[in-house]
Amino acid sequence: MNAFRLLVAFIGCIALLPMSYAEQGYQTPSAELAALVDAKLSPTSSLSDDGQWLALFERKRVVSLDELAKEELKLAGIKLNPANFSRSRVSAKYSAVQIKHVQSGTVININNLPQGIIRAPKWSSNSEYLAFVVEQKNDARLWLYNVKTKQANELNSIALNSVLTASPYEWLPDSSALVANLAVNLGKTRLQNDSQSTVPVIQQSSGEKAPARTYQNLLTGPFDEAQFKFYGQGQLAYITLDGHAQPIGRPALFKSFSVSPDSTNILVASINEPFSYQVPYNRFATTWQILGMRGFSLVELAKQPLADNIPQGYDSVRTGRRDFEWRADQGAEVIWAEAQDGGDMKTDVEYHDFIYSLRAPFKREPKLFAKVERRYSGIEWGNDNIAMLSDWRFSDRQVRTYIIAPRDADKNRILFSERSYNDAYKDPGRAIYERNDLGSKVIKVVGGRYLFLRGNGASEQGNVPFLDQYDVKTNSSKRLWQSAAPYYERVRALLDDEGKRFITIRESKTEQPNFFIRDLNKQNLTQITNFEHPYPAFKGVTKEQLRYTRDDGVELSGTLYLPPGYDKTQGPLPVLMWAYPLEYKDKAVASQVRESPYEFTSIGYWGPMPYLAKGIAVFDDPKMPIVGIEGSEPNDNFRKQLVASAQAAVDVLVKKGIADKNNIAIAGHSYGAFMVANLLAHSDLFKAGIARSGAYNRTLTPFGFQGEERDFWQAQNVYANMSPFFHAEKINEPMLMIHGQEDPNSGTFPMQSERMYAALKGLGKEVRLVMLPHEAHGYRARKSLLHVLWEQEQWLNKYLLMDEEAEPVKVTTELVAEPTPSQ
Secondary structure: OOOOHHHHHHHHHHHOOOOOOOOOOOOOOOHHHHHHOOOOOEEEEOOOOOOOEEEEEOOOOOEEEHOOOOOOEEOOEEEEOOOOOOOOOOOEEEEEEEEEEOOOOOOEEEEOOOEEEEEEEEEEEOOOEHHHHOOOOOEEEEEEEEOOOEEEEOOOOOEOOOOOOOOOOEEEEOOOOEEEOOOOOOOOOOOOOOHOOOOOOOOOOOOOOOOOOOOOOOOOOOHHHHHHHHOEEEEEEEEEEEOOOOOOOOOOOOOEEOOOOOEEEEEEEEOOOOOOOOOHHHOOOOOEEEEOOOOOEEEEEEEEOOOOOOOOEEEOOOOOOEEEEEOOOOOEEEEEEEEEOOOOOOOEEEEOEEEEEEEEOOOOOOEEEEEEEEEEEEEEOOOOOOOEEEEOOOOOEEEEEEOOOHHHHOOOOOEEEEEEOOOOOHHHOOOOOOEEOOOOOEOOOOOEEEEEEEEEEOOOOOOEEEEEEEEEEOOEEEEEEEEOOOOEEEEEEEOOOOOOOOEEEOOOOOOOHHHHHEEEOOEEOOOOOOOOOHHHHOOOOEEEEEEEEEOOOOEEEEEEOOOOOOOOOOOOOEEEOOOEEEEOOOHHHHHOOOOOOOOOOOOOOOOOOOOHHHHHHEEEEEOEEEOOOOOOHHHHHHHHHHHHHHHHHHHHHOOOOEEEEEEEEEEEOOOOHHHHHHHHHHHOOOOOOEEEEEOOHHOOOOEEEEEEEEOOOOOHHHHHHHHHHHHHHHHOOOOOEEEEEEOOOOOOOOHHHHHHHHHHHHOOOOOEEEEEEOOOOOEEHHHHHHHHHHHHHHHHHHHOOOOOOOOOOEEEEEEEEOOOOOO
16 A cells, blocks of 8 residues: 555544544643642641741642653662652652741741752751752752751752662761762763663573562563662762761662661661562562661671562561661660561461560670560660550451560560551550650650550541540550540640640641640640631532441441532532442441541542532542451452442432432542442442543452452452453443553553453443553643543533533543643
């Protein structure tokens, strides 16, 4: 066929395409919805340890598509920016920072920062300095703000490497200096893939079981390995407050590093070859050692092999030494765990973990610190007499916490708490911390026996936050304060040793969260911040917490939002329901309420709330619990319980006169999208569905998913029954599917949506698939977010509001157009 005939054939194909496909491109929703993407939210905050300084960071949650589309490498489970040796998809990024003095209210704006992104802020233990990273196009550097001089300065001109480490720097506990991971290869010639040296990639199994979840962005060949080493390599350095940097040891692939509480040693984990093409970097072979501040190795703690054969199970672990950490209440004592069950919690042993310790100068044999009956969860350190040791077990979701005396951890333990970790009503709260004399963070202990606990206070009336004083000697708590209606108020920091003065965050249904100082002695409340309402157009939204019962007796709850100005005399409204199923082992726990009726009505662009502006009622987070029955696993009855929960939610809305049972849409993200497809396949409760970033075929995640531990070959019927892909022919309602093309989330790779769409299209179902360029599991680019709002608005206009003038929505796949440089 000649070129002319090819052109004619191509034009003919275009003419046959639905209009919405031929006119691809990013779209913008109605003004009320678009405004939510650009709404200025209250800043993220960081309080100094003395409670005197509040750092406020303006959130940078929406980025340009150009920023999202910049070059990134995908190596060993990491997405990195090769231009500046930083992670490319870090969520906690800020565009501006100001410092507020808590007592006087004085605000200092830090205006001399270069153009870039602010991240990883940390106060020094003496509360005199705030450190943070300024990430620019070609590097990321460390900055320091001095509260005395009120000046911010770049600490030095050396670029940081945060490819492997969660944070590229750490304060010494005594505030005298910092340790940072430097980008030693920044500026060097980038590696080039030589096609002449390309070789077959060969993997071989020895026959030993090695179950692994469906990880993405893994290494794929020798060139990936070389790039992983090039970009991951860093050099630790000791950096003084005047900016002088002294190298510590030799360059390596540092996975983590932490300074001892006495500021004299560093616990270091460095990655070793061989690498793996099956698991991410955090399961690569790793050497753990303790270095002195000049870089000399004081002791090698472990050479962990590649962990690609961990037994199946969420509480299974690698064998040998693991979970290294400094004991926070001592100068230089390292703690670690060792499995006594081959790493498999299903093995019947008296103790599943032993905990060991080794104290400086690290010359003696390790000491057995404690025996743990279940899987070791961690220790919160107070002092030599008080610490909190926790263990857990996945099979019954149980977690226990003991008060121990670290000087003899196996004797005279006090059972502080034992509950299902899903049981919010029995949550005793978390201990409040302080800095000890070393500058290390430890549990605040007063009078040798009293701790302070703050918690959500979950109850049948909703969350009612509290502050308790716990007495170790009597193993009892006394309530010092509790939030009261019509406010939702929670403790942020304690300002004294009696629990009488503390900083809180306070909000109501209509009042934006703000910081306050509460003084119980004077019975007064002093407001610290005054953030503005971010969604003035939605001020009239009403909110109600609904309680209702499923047909098997499980009590459920959800939050109903009604549009501004709605009067029940106007009759039923179209309803958008947005949910996410969760697994439980206990019916009573599944019924618990975990929200407050007095929380601020947050709108945002992410979930269902924007569509209140369209006159649609929103039923947000109606509980969809999947409960294990009489010893069975929760997922054995997934479909039946899911439909029963949805039926109960529909029934309560209809009974209240809010909804017409024939005009309700269902939506969800991730596992919520999986829920949407299942409900459309196995019920006729909903008019339409919206499923974002979902998984639909569980055989593509054969070694477990969500809370399911069994593999496909152990539970083939469960995998098949739960997979809406296997029941696509039963879906009789229109479904909008949206997915990021770069989704790295385990189990929700983009192919899940593409294959589900192909099945529905082949079966002649009403379906639309939108694949978003450059987006991951969540969506961040402004153009993407606006387009998602538009897609959802058009879908609801057509199928829920039944607006005949809405833009036609055809059965098609839409790949949103790539941006031009001007976009």
